[in-house]
Amino acid sequence: MSRVFILGDDVDTDAIAPGGYLHLPLEEQKKHCLESVVKDFAGSVKDGDIIVAGENFGSGSSREQAPLLLKDLGIKAVFAKSFSRLFYRNAINVGLFPGTIKGACDFRNMEEVHFQMEANRIISQNSELDIAPPQGIALEILEAAGMIDYARKLITRD
Amino acid sequence: METGFTSAEKFFSRISGHEARSGDFVWGEPDMAYMHDVLGPLTLDTMKKINEDNVRFRGRVVVVNDHIYPPKDTTSSNNIRYMSDFARKEGWDLVPFGEGIEHTLLIEKGMIKEGMVVVGTDSHTVTAGAARAMGIGLGSTDMAALLSLGKTWFRVPETTLLNVTGNRKKYVTGKDLILKVMSILGTNGANYRSMEFNIARECNLNTDDDLSIANMTVEAGAKTSIIFNRSKTTDFRNLQSDEDSAVTEIKIDISEIDPLIAFPYSPGNIAKASDYAGTHVDQVYIGNCSNGTISDLREAAEMMDGRKVKDGVKAIIVPATRNIYREAIKEGLIDTFIDAGATVSPPTCGACAGLHMGVLAKGEVCITNINRNFRGRMGDPESKVYISNSYVAAASAINGKITVPGA
Ligand code: SF4
Numbered sequence: 001m002s003r004v005f006i007l008g009d010d011v012d013t014d015a016i017a018p019g020g021y022l023h024l025p026l027e028e029q030k031k032h033c034l035e036s037v038v039k040d041f042a043g044s045v046k047d048g049d050i051i052v053a054g055e056n057f058g059s060g061s062s063r064e065q066a067p068l069l070l071k072d073l074g075i076k077a078v079f080a081k082s083f084s085r086l087f088y089r090n091a092i093n094v095g096l097f098p099g100t101i102k103g104a105c106d107f108r109n110m111e112e113v114h115f116q117m118e119a120n121r122i123i124s125q126n127s128e129l130d131i132a133p134p135q136g137i138a139l140e141i142l143e144a145a146g147m148i149d150y151a152r153k154l155i156t157r158d
Numbered sequence: 159m160e161t162g163f164t165s166a167e168k169f170f171s172r173i174s175g176h177e178a179r180s181g182d183f184v185w186g187e188p189d190m191a192y193m194h195d196v197l198g199p200l201t202l203d204t205m206k207k208i209n210e211d212n213v214r215f216r217g218r219v220v221v222v223n224d225h226i227y228p229p230k231d232t233t234s235s236n237n238i239r240y241m242s243d244f245a246r247k248e249g250w251d252l253v254p255f256g257e258g259i260e261h262t263l264l265i266e267k268g269m270i271k272e273g274m275v276v277v278g279t280d281s282h283t284v285t286a287g288a289a290r291a292m293g294i295g296l297g298s299t300d301m302a303a304l305l306s307l308g309k310t311w312f313r314v315p316e317t318t319l320l321n322v323t324g325n326r327k328k329y330v331t332g333k334d335l336i337l338k339v340m341s342i343l344g345t346n347g348a349n350y351r352s353m354e355f356n357i358a359r360e361c362n363l364n365t366d367d368d369l370s371i372a373n374m375t376v377e378a379g380a381k382t383s384i385i386f387n388r389s390k391t392t393d394f395r396n397l398q399s400d401e402d403s404a405v406t407e408i409k410i411d412i413s414e415i416d417p418l419i420a421f422p423y424s425p426g427n428i429a430k431a432s433d434y435a436g437t438h439v440d441q442v443y444i445g446n447c448s449n450g451t452i453s454d455l456r457e458a459a460e461m462m463d464g465r466k467v468k469d470g471v472k473a474i475i476v477p478a479t480r481n482i483y484r485e486a487i488k489e490g491l492i493d494t495f496i497d498a499g500a501t502v503s504p505p506t507c508g509a510c511a512g513l514h515m516g517v518l519a520k521g522e523v524c525i526t527n528i529n530r531n532f533r534g535r536m537g538d539p540e541s542k543v544y545i546s547n548s549y550v551a552a553a554s555a556i557n558g559k560i561t562v563p564g565a
Contacts (some may be wrong), residue, residue, distance in 0.1 A: 010345055010424060014532040019511035022196050023234045036539035056346040059379070060532060061511075062281040063197055064297035067348055085350050085381055086281055090297035136183050137311050151208045151303040 002050045002076060004124075006109040009054035011037060013087065017056065017065040026072060033069040046056070047074035050115060052105055052121075052129075054080065058087020067091040077115055079122065079131055092138045095146030099131035162400025164317040165384050166352040169292045170399075173275050180316040180404060187309045188294075189274040192220040194260055195234070197279040197298055197512070198241045204302035208414035219250040220269065222260035225507040230514040246291045253377065258479025258505040261285035261293075261447040262369065266479055268455045268477030273397060277304065282529070287372035287383030288365065290397055292352070294382050315352040315381045318343075319405040321518050323358040329564050331457070332367025333449060333527060333547035336374040337418040338410060341428035349379030349457035354399055359388040361412050366453035373448035377425040417562050420545035423533040431550050441524040442467075442555035443536070444548055445476025446510040447502070452482050452489075453546040459491040461552035461563060462498040468558030473500035474516045476508055498554065512537045525554045 015037050021029045034041040051070070057080035058066055067090045070078065077097035091098040099120075106127040107113060113124040122129045134142055144150035163171070171184035172177035194203055198221065213219075221241050229235035235486050245252040257263055261282050264270045274291040277283060281300045286293025294312070296304065304310040310466040320339060339353075353375040357363055361372075368385045375383035386394045419431040437512075444450070444458050455477060467473040475495050477483035483505060484493050495502050509516030510528045516522055518537030524544070526536070531543035544560065 003531040010426075012242040012530075014512075014530070015537050018534050019513060020534075020537070021518065022511075023231075023237055023513075025233075030252050036533050056349070056379070059345055060530060062279060062283075062295040062297055064200060064299055082346060082349065084346065084379055086295055086297060089300065093297055093303075147299045148204060148207050151307055153178065154307055155209055155212075 001112045003046065004107050004113050005038060005049060005051045006107060007037060007051060007053040010056045010059055011053055013058055013060040013063050013066045017063050017069050021082050022065060026047060026068065026113040029065055030073055031071050033073060040106055041047050042073060045073045045075065048076050049074060050076055050113070051078045052101065052107060053078070055082045057083050059084040062086045064094060067094050067096045071096040090141050092134055093147035095142065097142065099133055102130040102132060105129055162403035164352070164399040164403040164405055165354050165397055166317055166382065167403070169275055170312060170314045178314045180314050181457050182314045183311060184314060185309045185311050187215070187378070188217055188277045190218040190220065190270070190276040191278065191301060191304060192222060192260060192264060192276065193224050193279040193301060195223040195241050196225040199237050200298035201279055201301045202240065202244050202297050204500060205306055208302055209306040209315055213248060213305050215305045216308060217306065219248070221245040221250055221265065222253045222263065223255060224259045225511070226506070226513050227256060227506050228504070229457070236355070240336045255352050256480060256504060257451065259447045259507055261373065262450060262478040266481060275459055277301065277310070278290055281376045282373055284376045285369060285373040285447060287375065287385050288368040290345045290384055290386065290394065292382045292384060295376065311352065313496045315350055317352045317354055317399055317405040318348050319399060320353065320355045320405045320410060321407060322355060322361055322410045322412055324411040326362060326412045327416065329417055329541060329549045331547045331549070332363050332370045334415050334418045335363070335410070335412055336371045337420055337428050337545070338415050340374070340378055340420065342408060343378040345377060345426035346379040348375065351379070353380040353383045354405070355385045355545060357385065357387045363387060364453060365391065366451035369451060370448045372397050374425065377529060392407065401546060417547055418429050418459060418549070420531055422531055422542040422544065425530055425545060431546050431560065432565050434560045435562055435565065437544070437560040438523060439471060439525050439554050440476065441472040441516065441518060442471065442521040442551050443474050443509055443516055443524055443526035443528065444551055445470045445478065445508065446528040447478060448529045449548055450476055450478025450482065454458065454527060455482065455486045455491050457548040458552035459494040461549055462500065462556060463494050465498055467499040467555045471555055471558050472516065473498070473555040474503060474509065475500050475504045477505055479505050509536050511535065525551050525560055527551050
């Protein structure tokens with residue numbers, strides 16, 4: 001089971017990984033992840049939690065720290081009505097699952113839900129949500145646990 | 159059924175070596191890759207994990223230390239050392255310290271050229287569209303994989319074609335045009351797409367305007383952009399979208415546009431700047447990769463000439479490159495700023511991303527010509543950032559409140 005953090009539209013990369021800390025080690029950056037959106041996010045997030053957000057999640061910068069911090073803090077997957085291109089690609093590269101939501105989300109914030117990856121569905125006690133997983137090369141990279149391992153495989157294959 | 163090629167299809171066909179159509183996934187080798195001191199270090203770390211000491215990328219690699227330059231603390235200083243030492247070891251182009259902000263600088267230096275496909279570890283790599291190149295931002299791992307593998311994958315973007323006509327009013331610039339586009343497309347109306355501009359000669363926009371237009375296309379979600387400005391006589395047909403290609407067209411008459419503003423906390427929150435006239439400001443910031451050009455400095459100086467910055471307002475002016483700085487000195491613009499009581503900083507990303515040199519305090523309000531006004535972008539999460547053109551920003555510094563010249 002996962003707890004779900006419900007977020008709104010246009011959660012940008014400055015909210016996820018604030019610019020003022022980007023030059024510091026990841027451990028330090030993590031403390032500030034989403035701090036302007038969710039009170040004490042870094043302190044309250046637990047391993048296996050997921051995020052369900054609105055439109056245009058991860059808009060703004062190319063900073064890969066955004067998906068990386070979420071993943072390092074224990075977020076298992078991020079679901080949104082839509083993603084910004086760079087966040088989507090970066091999430092796949094670092095091995096954080098980005099699922100696109102189909103339909104309306106009735107989950108309550110911090111409710112316990114279950115992400116059934118094979119069924120492309122998230123279920124809670126009272127409702128469920130269909131999701132569209134990444135396709136094509138993106139899915140292959142995700143299945144290799146991210147771009148580092150995928151690229152290593154390509155190199156040894158050549 | 160459209161048979162012609164869009165501009166993006168032409169560019170991606172060339173680098174992939176196959177006929178590339180919108181929506182296709184292709185592998186290709188860009189002509190150039192560049193990175194900077196804040197998002198570059200993670201790229202180098204990741205490269206080592208993929209394939210230590212084996213760079214297969216054959217294009218040009220450029221390192222620009224611009225984000226926290228001059229370094230503000232030991233961490234940023236170490237980052238710059240790391241990038242520089244690595245670049246020297248690999249024989250990459252290491253741009254001399256202090257030359258300027260990468261997106262503006264690499265165009266100015268002629269390193270980004272018409273027809274090229276360039277990638278950078280920075281979302282504003284789309285600025286290359288001003289040089290009629292296609293710039294695409296990549297994350298650090300994507301960049302590391304490209305350098306290690308010698309190629310990367312792309313999804314060929316669909317195209318939104320913006321046809322711009324009309325005579326602009328005085329005090330309306332390219333910034334207002336792109337803010338107008340933001341009001342039409344919102345923050346994701348061009349997501350995954352290429353934004354191609356066809357700007358009529360009568361619009362009277364210059365190459366600096368092109369830079370500010372291309373730069374903010376990523377704020378509408380664009381993957382890349384390309385600007386065809388008719389004020390030049392060149393024939394662009396080989397690079398432009400063909401007449402019979404599949405594009406979504408938007409028409410804009412620039413003569414109907416007044417100075418615009420993006421209010422907190424999204425570059426998609428667009429209103430007439432005059433709607434916010436009178437709003438108190440604590441800081442005015444003129445600079446960054448979109449609008450730190452000589453045209454911007456001239457516009458700002460026109461507003462500040464013989465006047466004084468309002469008591470209590472921090473006015474910070476950042477020429478985007480050393481050459482722009484030098485030109486501004488020659489033209490007397492820097493004297494104008496100093497006489498007005500503004501602070502002129504060396505070229506750097508500075509406070510644009512809340513890094514250094516003008517970070518906002520809790521509750522402070524800033525008006526600026528940069529490209530993003532996300533919550534906390536320039537400092538404290540409780541600070542507020544308004545985006546406008548340089549005339550409006552500079553005039554606001556004089557009055558200590560948002561001011562629209564000529565209104
Ligand atoms: S000036 Fe600002 S937007 Fe441009 S590259 Fe630097 S931090 Fe990014």
